[in-house]
Amino acid sequence: MATYNLDITKEHCPMTFVKTKIELSKLRTGDILNVKLSEGEALENVPKSAAEQGFNVLSVTETGTKGIYNVEIEK
Amino acid sequence: MAEEKQTKKLSIIAFSGDFDKLTAVFTLATGAAAVGYEVNLFFTFWGLDAIKKKLGRSPVGKGFLPKVFGIFMGGLKSAPVSRLNFGGISPKIFRYLMRKNNVATLEELVEAAKVLGINFYACEMAMHILGLQKSDFIPEIKDVLGVASFLNLSEGGQTLFI
Numbered sequence: 001m002a003t004y005n006l007d008i009t010k011e012h013c014p015m016t017f018v019k020t021k022i023e024l025s026k027l028r029t030g031d032i033l034n035v036k037l038s039e040g041e042a043l044e045n046v047p048k049s050a051a052e053q054g055f056n057v058l059s060v061t062e063t064g065t066k067g068i069y070n071v072e073i074e075k
Numbered sequence: 076m077a078e079e080k081q082t083k084k085l086s087i088i089a090f091s092g093d094f095d096k097l098t099a100v101f102t103l104a105t106g107a108a109a110v111g112y113e114v115n116l117f118f119t120f121w122g123l124d125a126i127k128k129k130l131g132r133s134p135v136g137k138g139f140l141p142k143v144f145g146i147f148m149g150g151l152k153s154a155p156v157s158r159l160n161f162g163g164i165s166p167k168i169f170r171y172l173m174r175k176n177n178v179a180t181l182e183e184l185v186e187a188a189k190v191l192g193i194n195f196y197a198c199e200m201a202m203h204i205l206g207l208q209k210s211d212f213i214p215e216i217k218d219v220l221g222v223a224s225f226l227n228l229s230e231g232g233q234t235l236f237i
Contacts, residue, residue: 014106015179018187021109049110 003032008042009068016042017049020073024055027075035071036063047071083112084232086225091237092121092148093157094166094181100125100237101184108191113232116188117225119198123205124148125185126195126212141206151181189215196220196228 006023008016020035027033037046047057056074063070085107089100100116108114118126129135132149134142156165173180179187188195197212199219209219220228 010177012176012178014102014109015183015187017109018105018179018191022187022190045110053111 001030001032002028003034005034005036007036008046009036009038011042013041013045017046020046020050021053024050024073024075029075031075032058033073033075035073037069037071039067039069043069043071047073083107084115084229085112086115086117086229086232086234088225088234088236089116089118089122089125090120091157092124092154094154094169095156095158096237097122097125097151097154098181098184101181101188102179103235103237104193105184105187105191108188108193114188114191114193115196115225115228116193117196117198117220117228119201120205121148123197123201123207123212124154125151126197126216127151127207128211128213135211136206137208138206144205151185154181194228196225 004023004027006020008019011019016037024033035046037043047060050073051057058072058074060069060071085103087100087104089097091097104114104116127135127150130150130152132146132153135145136142153163154166155163156169159165170180195216197209197216197219199221202208202219209216
């Protein structure tokens with residue numbers, strides 16, 4: 001199982017979840033994707049839409065930087 | 076609850092060839108596909124300009140008048156904005172602003188739509204008027220359809236006309 005990182009802190013709707021979805025589609029089952037994102041629209045929708053599509057959202061944690069979060073998603 | 080989970084579906088009739096309206100089409104389409112919707116894009120009339128292989132102004136089409144239209148309208152790269160186009164300067168300003176503000180440009184959205192497996196369809200009747208053939212379009216065009224087929228495809232989902 002490999003772990004991958006994706007930084008979408010500078011992206012805006014719809015590219016926040018578009019890039020997450022495209023990245024997840026490249027992974028194998030069991031792989032982990034760490035998505036670094038900003039609070040607001042991305043934080044609200046990326047974990048939710050990943051969970052809705054059957055991915056496992058393992059954790060949502062705030063990073064050292066205020067307003068920046070890490071979302072850990074398992075395929 | 077009778078039905079637990081149905082596939083969500085969004086079908087958009089892309090009528091306009093305007094830069095801003097096409098941006099709306101592809102923003103909605105990619106966003107919906109990324110959150111698990113099945114997405115159908117049905118390009119008709121000016122919307123067909125967005126899916127031409129030739130991105131700039133080019134005499135695409137069979138016959139004299141379609142060729143003239145082709146040169147005037149062009150493809151995705153020459154799409155005008157619906158208001159304050161200023162002879163084609165505004166789309167350039169928009170592209171600059173989108174890049175500057177880290178918002179996906181129209182071209183990036185179209186590429187994302189292809190990667191996400193969004194279904195692209197072209198309108199048979201509009202192609203006939205404009206003298207266009209399937210081979211004039213990008214290879215992602217899945218099929219050439221009429222109204223009845225589009226209604227079948229979009230049934231049970233949401234439909235938008237842009």
